[in-house]
Amino acid sequence: MNAPTLASAPANASTPRSRAARTRLVMAAAVGNALEFYDFTVYAFFALVIGKLFFPVHDPVGQLLLAVASFGVGFFTRPVGGLLIGMYADRAGRKKAMLLTLGLMALGTAMIAVAPTFAQAGIAAPVILVIARLIQGFSAGGEVGASTTLLLEQAPSNRRGLYASWQFASQGLSALAGALTGVALTASLSTAQLESWGWRVPFIIGTAIVPVGWWLRRTMEEAPRESVAAAPKAPKMPLVTVLREHxxxxxxxxxxxxxxxxxxxxxxxxxxxxxxxxxxxxxxxxxxxxxxxxxxxxxxxxxxxxxxxxxxxxxxxxxxxxxxxxxxxxxxxxxxxxxxxxxxxxxxxxxxxxxxxxxxxxxxxxxxxFPRSVRATGAAIVYSLGVAIFGGxxxxxxxxxxxxxxxxxxxxxxxxxxxxxxxxxxxxxxxxxxxxxx
The missing domain is CATH 1.20.1250.20 (MFS general substrate transporter like domains)
Structure with missing residues (x-):
C-alpha cells in the first residue's frame, strides 16, 4: 500500500495557528541546542585559562590537554542521554523531556560558572568540572531527539524541513555569540582579571539565559489542537522496538x-x-x-x-x-x-x-x-551516537x-x-x- 502523500493526508492538526505561535515554538525548541553550543564555544575559547586554574600540571601543554579532555568527556555520556531521555520523551511527552534537558544543561553550566579552582579546593576542582561536563553531555544527547521531534510533529506538513533546520541554525548563532563574548572579554580585561573572574562571565551569561528558555518551554503547547490520547502510545521498551523493528x-x-x-x-x-x-x-x-x-x-x-x-x-x-x-x-x-x-x-x-x-x-x-511512538528514541540514538564517535x-x-x-x-x-x-x-x-x- 502506498504511503499517503501531502495531498491525501489531513492537515497537520497540531500546527500553531499564528506566526507568533510558530516563532515561539521554534525558539522554545532551539534554546536548549543553542545553550549547548554556546557553552561548547566559550569553553574552547577559555581552555588555556581553565587548564591553568583547574589542573596542577607544570607543563602548559599538559594543562591544555587536560582541559580539552575534561571537555571531551561529555561526548561519552551523549549516547546514554540520547537513549534514556529519548525513551522518556516517547513515553512522557516531548515537552517534559525538553524541560528535563534544559534543566540538566543549566545545572552543568552553573556548576562550571561557580566551580572552585584547584588552588581553592584541590582535587575536588577538576572533579567538579568533569562532573559538570558529564551532565551537559547527558543532556545534549537527549536534547535533539526530543526537540526535533516536537518541531516535526507540530510543523505544517510542507514545512517540516524548515522547522527542523532551526535546530542547526541555533548552533551557528550560539557559536557566534560565544565567540564574540570571548573576544569582548579578552579585549576588555587584563590577564589577571580573566584568570581571577573573567572566565566565569560567559558561563554566568549562559545560566542567566535559562529562565527565558524554561518559560518558553513550560508555557508552550505540545499538542494544542490534537488529542494526545489519539496518538500511538510508546512501547514499554522503546529501544528494543527501535533495534528490532527499525x-x-x-x-x-x-x-x-x-x-x-x-x-x-x-x-x-x-x-x-x-x-x-x-x-x-x-x-x-x-x-x-x-x-x-x-x-x-x-x-x-x-x-x-x-x-x-x-x-x-x-x-x-x-x-x-x-x-x-x-x-x-x-x-x-x-x-x-x-x-x-x-x-x-x-x-x-x-x-x-x-x-x-x-x-x-x-x-x-x-x-x-521513525514512527511517532519511538521517534524521539530513534532520532536521539542515531544523532547522539554519531556525534559522540565521529564528532567527539x-x-x-x-x-x-x-x-x-x-x-x-x-x-x-x-x-x-x-x-x-x-x-x-x-x-x-x-x-x-x-x-x-x-
Missing amino acids: GRAVLNGLGVTIGGTSAHFIIVFYLSIYGVKTLGLPGWTAMLSGCVSGAILFVVAPIGGYLSDRIGRNRLMQTTRILLMLAIWPAFALLNQSPTTGTLLAVVTVLSIVHSLNVGPTGAMLGEL FAQFFVTSLIVITKSVMAPAWYVIGCGVLSVIAVACMRERSQEALD
Missing part, C-alpha cells in the same frame, strides 16, 4: 549523521586550529574563522531546510554532500599552497555554505525515519591519520570517507518530504 532506519540515520558531523567538526572547528597550528597563522584568525562559519550556519541552514521541502531532502542532501566531498581536498591543498588569513576565510566561507545547505534537512530526515573523536582520528599517513591532507580524506558512508545511507532511504509524517 534496524535499517538506525543504520541509515547513523550514515546521515556521520557525514554531517565529520564535516561540521572539521569545517567549523578544526580548520581554524589547522590554520594556526599547522599553517602558522595568527591566533586571532581562529576566532574570526569560527565567527564566519557560525554566522553562515545560522543564515544558510534554514535555506537548506526550506529547499528540502521544495525539491526533496534526498536530492538536496546527495547533491551538497557530493559537492562538499569534491571541494574539501582542493580546499586543503589551496590552504597549504597559500597559507594566508584571506585564503583560510575564503575556504571556510565556501565550505560552510555547502555544509549548511547539507545539514538543513538533516533534522527532518532523522525524525521521518574527530580531532583524534584526524591527528592519527596525519601521523600514520604523514600527510597534512588527512582531514580532507576523513571528511571524504565519512561522506561516502552518508551518500550510501541516503541512497537507501525513501524520500519523505512529500509524505504525511504519520
Whole structure:
C-alpha cells in the first residue's frame, strides 16, 4: 500500500495557528541546542585559562590537554542521554523531556560558572568540572531527539524541513555569540582579571539565559489542537522496538549523521586550529574563522531546510554532500599552497555554505525515519551516537591519520570517507518530504 502523500493526508492538526505561535515554538525548541553550543564555544575559547586554574600540571601543554579532555568527556555520556531521555520523551511527552534537558544543561553550566579552582579546593576542582561536563553531555544527547521531534510533529506538513533546520541554525548563532563574548572579554580585561573572574562571565551569561528558555518551554503547547490520547502510545521498551523493528532506519540515520558531523567538526572547528597550528597563522584568525562559519550556519541552514521541502531532502542532501566531498581536498591543498588569513576565510566561507545547505534537512530526515511512538528514541540514538564517535573523536582520528599517513591532507580524506558512508545511507532511504509524517 502506498504511503499517503501531502495531498491525501489531513492537515497537520497540531500546527500553531499564528506566526507568533510558530516563532515561539521554534525558539522554545532551539534554546536548549543553542545553550549547548554556546557553552561548547566559550569553553574552547577559555581552555588555556581553565587548564591553568583547574589542573596542577607544570607543563602548559599538559594543562591544555587536560582541559580539552575534561571537555571531551561529555561526548561519552551523549549516547546514554540520547537513549534514556529519548525513551522518556516517547513515553512522557516531548515537552517534559525538553524541560528535563534544559534543566540538566543549566545545572552543568552553573556548576562550571561557580566551580572552585584547584588552588581553592584541590582535587575536588577538576572533579567538579568533569562532573559538570558529564551532565551537559547527558543532556545534549537527549536534547535533539526530543526537540526535533516536537518541531516535526507540530510543523505544517510542507514545512517540516524548515522547522527542523532551526535546530542547526541555533548552533551557528550560539557559536557566534560565544565567540564574540570571548573576544569582548579578552579585549576588555587584563590577564589577571580573566584568570581571577573573567572566565566565569560567559558561563554566568549562559545560566542567566535559562529562565527565558524554561518559560518558553513550560508555557508552550505540545499538542494544542490534537488529542494526545489519539496518538500511538510508546512501547514499554522503546529501544528494543527501535533495534528490532527499525534496524535499517538506525543504520541509515547513523550514515546521515556521520557525514554531517565529520564535516561540521572539521569545517567549523578544526580548520581554524589547522590554520594556526599547522599553517602558522595568527591566533586571532581562529576566532574570526569560527565567527564566519557560525554566522553562515545560522543564515544558510534554514535555506537548506526550506529547499528540502521544495525539491526533496534526498536530492538536496546527495547533491551538497557530493559537492562538499569534491571541494574539501582542493580546499586543503589551496590552504597549504597559500597559507594566508584571506585564503583560510575564503575556504571556510565556501565550505560552510555547502555544509549548511547539507545539514538543513538533516533534522527532518532523522525524525521521518521513525514512527511517532519511538521517534524521539530513534532520532536521539542515531544523532547522539554519531556525534559522540565521529564528532567527539574527530580531532583524534584526524591527528592519527596525519601521523600514520604523514600527510597534512588527512582531514580532507576523513571528511571524504565519512561522506561516502552518508551518500550510501541516503541512497537507501525513501524520500519523505512529500509524505504525511504519520
